[in-house]
Every structure is written in C-alpha cells, then in structure tokens.
Amino acid sequence: MRHRNIVTVTGVLSAGALVLSACAGGSSDTVGASAGGGGAVKSTLQLYAYSAPKVGYDKVIPAFTKTAAGKGVQFEQSYGPSGDQSRKVAAGAPADFVNFSVEPDITRLVDAGLVAKDWNANQYKGIPFGSVVTIVVRKGNPKGIKDWDDLLKPGVEVVTPNPFSSGSAKWNLLAPYAAKSNGGKDQAAGLAYIEKLVTGHVKVQPKSAREATETFLQGTGDVLLSYENEALFAERSGDPVQHVTPPTTFKIENPVAVLSKSKNLAKAKAFDDYLFTPEAQKLFAEAGFRPVDQNVAKDFAADFPAPQKLWTIDDLGGWKTVDGTLFKKETGSIALIYDKATQ
Amino acid sequence: MRTSTGTRLTLRTIALGYLFALLAVPIALILWRTFGDGLGAFIDSVRTPAAISALNLSLLIVAIVVPLNVVFGVATALALVRGSFPGRGLLQAVVDLPFAVSPIVVGVSLIMLWGVDGWFGGLDRLGIRVIFGLPGMVLATIFVTLPFVVREVEPVLHEIGTDQEQAAATLGASSWQTLWRITIPAIRWGLTYGVVLTIARSLGEFGGVIMVSSGFPGVSQTLTLLVHSRYIDDHNVYGAYAAATLLMGLAVLTLLLMTVLDRKRSTT
Amino acid sequence: MTATLFRRAEVPALPAPEAPPTPGAPKARHGLGRPLGVGLVGLWLSLIVLLPLAALTVASFDQGWSGFWDAVTAPVALASLRVTVLVSVVVALVNAVMGTLIAWVLVRDDFPGKRFVDALIDLPFALPTIVASIVLLSLYGPSSPIGIHLNATRPGLLVALAFVTLPFVVRSVQPVLIEADREVEEAAASLGASGWTTFRRIVLPTLAPAVIGGTGLSFARAIGEYGSVVLIGGNIPRKTQVTSQYIQQQIEIDRPVNAAAVSVALLAIAFVTLFVLRLFASRSQRREEASA
Numbered sequence: 001m002r003h004r005n006i007v008t009v010t011g012v013l014s015a016g017a018l019v020l021s022a023c024a025g026g027s028s029d030t031v032g033a034s035a036g037g038g039g040a041v042k043s044t045l046q047l048y049a050y051s052a053p054k055v056g057y058d059k060v061i062p063a064f065t066k067t068a069a070g071k072g073v074q075f076e077q078s079y080g081p082s083g084d085q086s087r088k089v090a091a092g093a094p095a096d097f098v099n100f101s102v103e104p105d106i107t108r109l110v111d112a113g114l115v116a117k118d119w120n121a122n123q124y125k126g127i128p129f130g131s132v133v134t135i136v137v138r139k140g141n142p143k144g145i146k147d148w149d150d151l152l153k154p155g156v157e158v159v160t161p162n163p164f165s166s167g168s169a170k171w172n173l174l175a176p177y178a179a180k181s182n183g184g185k186d187q188a189a190g191l192a193y194i195e196k197l198v199t200g201h202v203k204v205q206p207k208s209a210r211e212a213t214e215t216f217l218q219g220t221g222d223v224l225l226s227y228e229n230e231a232l233f234a235e236r237s238g239d240p241v242q243h244v245t246p247p248t249t250f251k252i253e254n255p256v257a258v259l260s261k262s263k264n265l266a267k268a269k270a271f272d273d274y275l276f277t278p279e280a281q282k283l284f285a286e287a288g289f290r291p292v293d294q295n296v297a298k299d300f301a302a303d304f305p306a307p308q309k310l311w312t313i314d315d316l317g318g319w320k321t322v323d324g325t326l327f328k329k330e331t332g333s334i335a336l337i338y339d340k341a342t343q
Numbered sequence: 344m345r346t347s348t349g350t351r352l353t354l355r356t357i358a359l360g361y362l363f364a365l366l367a368v369p370i371a372l373i374l375w376r377t378f379g380d381g382l383g384a385f386i387d388s389v390r391t392p393a394a395i396s397a398l399n400l401s402l403l404i405v406a407i408v409v410p411l412n413v414v415f416g417v418a419t420a421l422a423l424v425r426g427s428f429p430g431r432g433l434l435q436a437v438v439d440l441p442f443a444v445s446p447i448v449v450g451v452s453l454i455m456l457w458g459v460d461g462w463f464g465g466l467d468r469l470g471i472r473v474i475f476g477l478p479g480m481v482l483a484t485i486f487v488t489l490p491f492v493v494r495e496v497e498p499v500l501h502e503i504g505t506d507q508e509q510a511a512a513t514l515g516a517s518s519w520q521t522l523w524r525i526t527i528p529a530i531r532w533g534l535t536y537g538v539v540l541t542i543a544r545s546l547g548e549f550g551g552v553i554m555v556s557s558g559f560p561g562v563s564q565t566l567t568l569l570v571h572s573r574y575i576d577d578h579n580v581y582g583a584y585a586a587a588t589l590l591m592g593l594a595v596l597t598l599l600l601m602t603v604l605d606r607k608r609s610t611t
Numbered sequence: 612m613t614a615t616l617f618r619r620a621e622v623p624a625l626p627a628p629e630a631p632p633t634p635g636a637p638k639a640r641h642g643l644g645r646p647l648g649v650g651l652v653g654l655w656l657s658l659i660v661l662l663p664l665a666a667l668t669v670a671s672f673d674q675g676w677s678g679f680w681d682a683v684t685a686p687v688a689l690a691s692l693r694v695t696v697l698v699s700v701v702v703a704l705v706n707a708v709m710g711t712l713i714a715w716v717l718v719r720d721d722f723p724g725k726r727f728v729d730a731l732i733d734l735p736f737a738l739p740t741i742v743a744s745i746v747l748l749s750l751y752g753p754s755s756p757i758g759i760h761l762n763a764t765r766p767g768l769l770v771a772l773a774f775v776t777l778p779f780v781v782r783s784v785q786p787v788l789i790e791a792d793r794e795v796e797e798a799a800a801s802l803g804a805s806g807w808t809t810f811r812r813i814v815l816p817t818l819a820p821a822v823i824g825g826t827g828l829s830f831a832r833a834i835g836e837y838g839s840v841v842l843i844g845g846n847i848p849r850k851t852q853v854t855s856q857y858i859q860q861q862i863e864i865d866r867p868v869n870a871a872a873v874s875v876a877l878l879a880i881a882f883v884t885l886f887v888l889r890l891f892a893s894r895s896q897r898r899e900e901a902s903a
Binding site: 346347350351354355357358359361362365366367368369370372373376415418419421422426428434437438439440441442443444445446447448449451452453454455456457460461462482485486489543546547548549550554566567570571574575580583584587590591594595597598601602 | 646648649651652653655656659660661662663664666667669670709712713715716717719720722728730731732733734735736737738739740741742745746747749750751754756770773774777806828831832834835836837838841842854855856858859862867870871874877878881882884885
Binding site: 165218220 | 752753760762845846847848850863864865
C-alpha cells in the first residue's frame with residue numbers, strides 16, 4: 001500500500017517537472033516576462049559585461065528594442081568580473097558586444113584581433129557612462145569614515161575586489177593613489193598609502209564589484225570601496241548602507257566595444273550608437289550611472305554631486321601607462337604590493 | 344547487547360537532534376521562506392523565461408548524459424566482470440577516479456584539454472566550441488557521473504553469473520541476442536538504480552559547469568547555475584530560494600525513486 | 612545507496628574461472644567482439660577521464676618543476692590546503708562519531724517515523740551542493756532567524772561539509788550492524804560486561820573497518836567540495852578559503868599554471884587517501900576471510 005503511494009507521488013512529481021519544462025524559455029529572469037518578447041525575434045545580441053551595469057541595461061535594453069534600429073533584437077547578457085569576462089571572451093566565449101570596467105580589458109581583445117582598433121574613435125571615446133569611486137559604509141556611518149586617511153585607522157577592515165580579476169578594484173586603488181600622490185607626481189607617497197591599506201586593512205578578495213558588495217552586505221568588513229552606481233544600487237534596494245564620496249576621488253569611465261567577428265554586426269553597431277543617444281543617457285542616469293552627455297548630466301546634477309577634486313586616468317598618463325607600471329602581473333608596483341600582502 | 348532505556352533514549356535524542364539541526368530545520372526554513380508568500384510567488388519565480396531555459400538545459404544535459412553512461416557503463420561493467428585482460432585493476436581504478444576529483448578540478452582539466460590553448464584547442468578554430476558551449480558542460484557532467492552505472496551493474500553481473508548466458512549460447516543465440524534478452528533484463532534493477540543516481544548527480548552538478556559555461560541566462564545556465572547567479576549576480580534572494588526549492592523537489596523525486604528501486608532491487 | 616559503494620570490497624579481485632565450454636558451443640562468435648568492446652571502453656574512459664587529467668598534469672609543469680613547486684608552496688595556496696585539510700579532518704571525525712551513532716539508532720532502535728529518517732539520510736547525496744549551500748545559509752547566515760551567523764567562518768565550513776558528507780559513515784556502518792552477530796554481545800552481557808564494555812570490545816572492532824572506510828570517503832569528498840561552501844564560506848584567504856576556491860580564483864586571475872599545479876596537489880591528497888583506504892579494506896577483508 002505504502003509502495004503504491006510512493007509510486008503515485010513519484011509519478012505526479014515527474015509529470016509536474018515535464019509540464020514545467022514544456023513551457024518556452026528565454027533570457028529574461030523577471031517575473032511575468034513572456035518568453036521571447038512580442039513579435040518575431042530576428043536576431044540575438046550577446047552582451048558580455050562587468051559585474052555592475054545590469055541595473056542600467058535593465059532599462060536601456062527594453063528601450064532599445066522599442067526603437068526602429070532595435071526591433072526584434074533579443075539580448076543574452078552575462079555579467080562578471082571585468083578581467084575574468086575579458087579573459088573568457090579572448091578564450092572563445094561567444095560575444096557580440098562588450099562593456100568592461102577598464103580599458104585594458106578591451107585592449108586585450110584588440111590584441112587578440114576580436115575588436116577593431118578604432119573602437120574608441122567616436123566623440124565620447126567609446127565610453128557611454130561612468131561613475132566615481134566612493135566609500136560605502138554601514139548605515140549611520142558608525143566608524144565616522146569621511147576620507148582616505150580614515151581607512152587607515154586601526155581596526156578598519158576594507159572590502160575591495162581582487163585587482164587581478166576585477167576592474168572595479170583597479171579604480172578603487174587608483175583613487176587613493178592619485179589623491180595621495182597628487183596625480184601621480186609623488187609616486188612614493190601614493191604607493192606608501194596603498195601598501196598600508198592593502199597590507200593592514202584588506203583581508204578578503206572578492207572577485208568582482210558585485211561580489212564585494214555581497215560580501216560587505218553579508219557582514220564582512222567596515223568599509224566597501226566601490227562604484228558610486230553600485231552604492232546607489234545597494235541603497236535603492238533597501239540595504240542598510242550609505243555612501244560617502246571623499247573630497248578627492250577618481251573619475252571612472254567604463255568603455256564599450258563591438259566585436260568585429262559578430263554575426264550581428266549591424267545590430268551591435270546600432271546598439272553601440274544607441275547608448276550615446278540622449279534617451280539612453282537619461283536611462284543610465286536614472287539607474288545611477290554618470291552620463292557622458294553633458295545636457296543630460298545637467299538634469300541629474302542633484303544625484304551626482306561633483307567632488308572637490310576629480311582625478312582622471314589621463315592625469316596619470318592613460319591606461320597603457322598605468323596598467324603597465326602599476327598593475328602588470330609580476331612587475332607593476334601595485335601588483336607587487338598586492339601579491340606580497342596576499343601571498 | 345541490551346542497552347538501558349536511558350542510554351537508548353539519550354542516543355536517540357542525540358542522533359535525532361543532530362539530524363534535526365543539520366538537515367530538517369534548514370530545509371524547513373527554506374521551504375517556509377519560499378512558500379511563505381504563497382504558492383503563486385513561487386510559481387512565478389520558477390516560470391520566468393530564464394528559469395524555464397535553465398530547467399530545459401538541465402534536463403537536456405541529463406538526456407544526453409544518461410544514454411551515454413548506460414551504453415558505456417554496461418560495457419565497462421561487462422568488461423570488468425566477464426573480461427580477463429591485462430589492466431583490469433587499472434580499469435577499475437579509472438572508473439573510481441571521478442569520486443576523488445573535485446568538481447573545480449574537473450572544470451580546470453577540461454579547460455586544459457579542450458580550451459583554446461589546450462591539447463584539442465584546434466577544434467575551436469574549426470568552429471566547434473567545446474568550452475563555453477554545450478559539449479563542455481556535457482563532458483563535465485559525464486566525468487562526474489561515470490562511476491554510477493558501472494558500480495551498480497557490476498555486483499549484479501557478478502551475482503548472476505554466466506550460466507544463463509552460456510545456456511543461451513549453446514542454444515544458438517548470438518552475442519547481441521544474449522546481451523539484449525538475457526543480460527540486460529537480469530541487471531535491469533541495478534541499471535535503473537544507476538540511472539537514477541546519474542540523473543540526481545547530473546542535475547546537481549555545479550562546480551564543473553560553472554568553470555566551463557559561458558554563463559548566459561536563458562542559454563547556458565543550468566538550474567544550479569541559476570540559483571548561484573540569482574543570489575550573487577542579481578541580488579535576488581527570493582528567486583534563489585525558489586530555484587533551490589525547485590531543485591530540491593527534483594532531488595526529493597530522485598530520492599523517492601531511489602527508495603522504491605532499492606526495495607525492488609533487494610527483493611528481485 | 613551508499614551501501615553499494617562499499618559492496619565493492621566484497622567483489623573478489625579475480626573473476627570466477629569460466630566453466631569449460633561444452634562441446635559444440637560456439638565460442639568463436641565472441642572472438643572479435645570482446646577485444647573490440649574492451650578497446651571501445653578504454654577509448655571512452657581515456658577521452659572522458661584520463662586525457663583531461665593528463666592535460667591538467669602536463670599544464671601544471673608548464674613552467675617546469677620550479678614553477679610547479681612555487682605554485683603549490685605559495686603561502687596562500689598552502690594556507691588554503693591547510694584550511695581544507697584541517698576542516699575536512701574535523702568533519703571526518705565528527706562523521707565517524709555521529710555517523711556511527713546515527714547508524715546505531717537506525718538499526719538497533721525503533722520509533723515512529725524511523726523509516727522516514729532513514730530515507731532522509733540519503734538526501735545530502737541527492738541534493739545539489741549549491742542548494743545545500745543556500746539552505747544552510749538561510750538558517751546560519753546573515754539573515755538567520757535564530758541569530759546564528761556562521762557565514763564567512765570556519766564553523767560555517769564545518770556545517771556545510773558535515774551536511775554533504777552525512778551519509779557516508781551512516782551508510783557504510785548500517786549494513787555491518789545489521790549483519791552483526793548478536794550472540795557474541797549476548798554472551799558478553801551474560802558474563803557481566805556492561806553495555807559500554809560490550810560496545811567497546813565486541814561491537815566496535817566489528818564496525819571499525821566500515822567506520823574507517825566511511826570516514827575516509829567523507830574526508831576525500833570534503834577536501835574537494837566546492838558547491839556547498841561557496842555561499843556560506845566567505846572565501847577569505849588564509850581563513851576560510853578552501854583549495855577548490857583558490858584554484859578557481861587562480862583561473863579567474865589568469866594564472867592557469869598555478870590552478871593546474873594546486874589541482875594536482877589536491878588530487879594527490881585524495882588519491883593517497885583512497886589508496887590507503889583500499890589497502891586497509893583489502894587487508895581487513897583478508898583478515899576476516901582468514902578468521903571465518
């Protein structure tokens with residue numbers, strides 16, 4: 001008798017699983033979304049991005065598919081640590097469009113012949129949005145963190161991702177470096193700060209900005225260094241955090257590029273162009289990203305306060321120099337500090 | 344050995360308490376958190392296009408892995424039990440190897456072999472994508488599920504002996520007829536049990552596929568990858584619970600099948 | 612189900628000798644089939660299991676012996692191995708005790724719902740490891756309703772590993788307990804031995820091989836575990852980062868040789884464990900056969 005009951009339950013559950021799988025699938029993971037969207041899907045674009053911009057693309061992609069250029073385009077999106085994502089695409093992961101955190105991750109693809117050399121030829125140098133480096137603290141700021149020096153107070157644990165896989169980590173380290181070295185003029189002072197920070201206050205190595213946020217929200221650390229857009233995302237999600245942007249910080253610029261071997265080159269290029277339109281810029285701004293279109297930026301000035309001093313990558317000599325001297329494996333100054341502290 | 348009532352009750356309490364704290368309570372909590380807002384929220388969460396695609400992909404991988412494991416598993420078991428060739432001990436050890444390999448190491452090994460810089464990297468230039476494609480995930484799943492059918496069929500083959508098969512041969516049956524009509528029916532419960540174990544392990548594979556998957560929701564995410572991605576990437580804790588509950592449902596289903604078959608196996 | 616994992620020890624090393632063929636029996640039919648079958652099986656196992664592991668080993672020596680050695684002895688790599696082995700040993704010992712206890716209760720005791728509890732033991736085997744991770748995280752993580760926060764701590768790792776390795780010792784001890792000869796225990800009791808003495812001197816020695824076998828298997832499983840610790844462990848280098856997470860990190864930061872080298876080290880530990888277990892199992896089997 002019991003045996004028959006077990007068989008019946010088993011049968012019912014199996015049937016349930018099969019019925020569930022008979023429904024059509026798709027890429028959207030929002031509740032209530034219909035598979036494939038309305039209308040025939042004519043092409044698919046595969047987007048490989050760093051870990052933080054999904055909140056922006058959640059707004060921009062639906063808007064793009066409503067335009068004439070984007071009609072019938074279905075998106076497949078992958079998010080992860082910028083360096084790791086770039087490594088995967090270089091190793092053959094399928095992609096039509098990439099949006100990484102730092103320029104070297106695009107350069108890797110240019111060197112591999114996957115992205116055209118003129119990817120950043122437009123007026124915005126291939127950068128549709130950006131942010132600033134900010135310090136995220138627990139709600140109420142119990143440790144009273146206001147500036148870079150506060151991070152070196154005894155007992156303060158700083159959460160920042162691993163610079164060898166994450167783009168965010170590089171920005172996070174460049175901000176205090178630029179502040180302390182006066183824009184790279186006093187390298188020794190900048191590196192001295194980085195050494196104290198990494199050796200004494202960084203204990204975990206999350207692989208990406210998003211994982212760093214998760215680690216911080218789960219209770220590890222007193223301070224999280226991150227993108228301003230990621231801080232806004234956490235706050236708007238209701239997490240008990242707030243962010244403090246130090247007076248001197250760094251301008252984050254996140255580049256995009258089209259893969260030249262894409263099977264949907266025209267659509268990918270159309271998407272690329274779309275990201276720079278005022279409509280898309282406004283949507284990125286609403287999602288917490290600092291737009292590059294100055295007219296749109298004016299409207300959102302309240303959300304994005306201007307820091308007293310904003311260093312940029314050009315002040316330090318451009319990404320090629322910075323990556324080569326500071327972050328290159330085995331030889332970069334910051335890379336060596338990080339290796340020594342974590343090895 | 345007669346234990347006093349006191350001892351018996353103490354042991355029972357400790358055992359049940361341990362199981363309660365380790366198994367029962369966490370699972371009950373997840374179920375409560377998943378269904379606390381009603382069945383509707385759960386159904387919606389597992390019916391998103393990405394979740395359906397993940398379920399389909401998991402089932403597709405099972406549909407590929409199981410027949411391959413059945414064919415080669417039975418062949419391996421036959422070779423191990425009925426064969427007499429040099430290297431049987433080595434074959435035995437190789438079949439057991441997957442139990443000793445961490446899923447992450449499985450992923451890394453597959454990357455070293457099939458990746459663009461690997462031994463078979465040339466396949467990528469021919470347009471066949473193994474790593475970051477379905478074949479990679481299938482290979483990882485076959486690796487970890489390889490021993491199950493073999494280990495379940497082997498003892499049965501050993502127990503039934505060759506008498507029936509030899510009788511069939513003397514009556515003029517070809518080896519194929521013998522295999523199909525004598526051997527397979529004799530091992531059917533062991534084989535089915537092995538298949539159920541294979542299905543359970545395939546659905547649960549995570550560490551290996553996360554290394555070789557391209558990670559696109561709706562395309563190359565299995566249910567396990569979906570649970571992980573919802574929790575970490577999407578900050579969608581409820582969604583992660585819902586997907587985990589779905590997987591747990593499938594696991595319970597497998598467990599029920601295992602219990603039913605175990606009884607059939609020991610009574611046949 | 613795990614009972615069958617240990618049935619292997621009962622299978623003799625050599626196959627029973629084939630009965631001489633009756634006159635006129637067609638034997639030539641098997642002539643080509645058998646070697647072809649074995650060849651195909653060999654090819655399959657090579658493709659699926661041996662070649663990837665060979666590629667892994669070769670890749671780990673891509674920078675020579677010194678490269679391999681440096682990768683394995685890097686302080687954080689060693690720290691992860693230390694954390695992994697330490698936590699796995701503790702879990703294995705916990706399993707040895709609790710697993711035997713649970714098996715005892717399931718075999719020698721009776722209470723309503725015992726069949727349900729018995730079936731529940733196999734759940735960690737059937738459950739995907741990532742589900743185990745999220746299940747334990749909900750109770751013992753940051754949103755714990757009972758205020759226990761084990762995420763990013765070693766006790767958190769212990770709980771996760773105890774969860775997934777639960778069935779090993781239980782299922783290996785159960786069949787032995789079921790078959791155990793109660794008469795010897797009764798004899799000891801009638802001679803005045805206390806319950807504990809009887810257990811220690813009669814029952815335990817009988818169970819010892821099964822307990823050790825199950826403990827070894829749970830250790831081997833624990834050192835390679837990834838899915839169940841990935842959410843609750845916190846991945847803190849030197850504190851809670853297990854070797855599988857270290858290996859994954861090395862791949863993500865584009866250091867594949869390091870990843871391969873540490874993978875080989877982890878495999879070596881697992882192989883040695885299982886080899887020792889196999890030796891022990893065959894030796895105790897021989898001892899049993901001799902005394903039977």
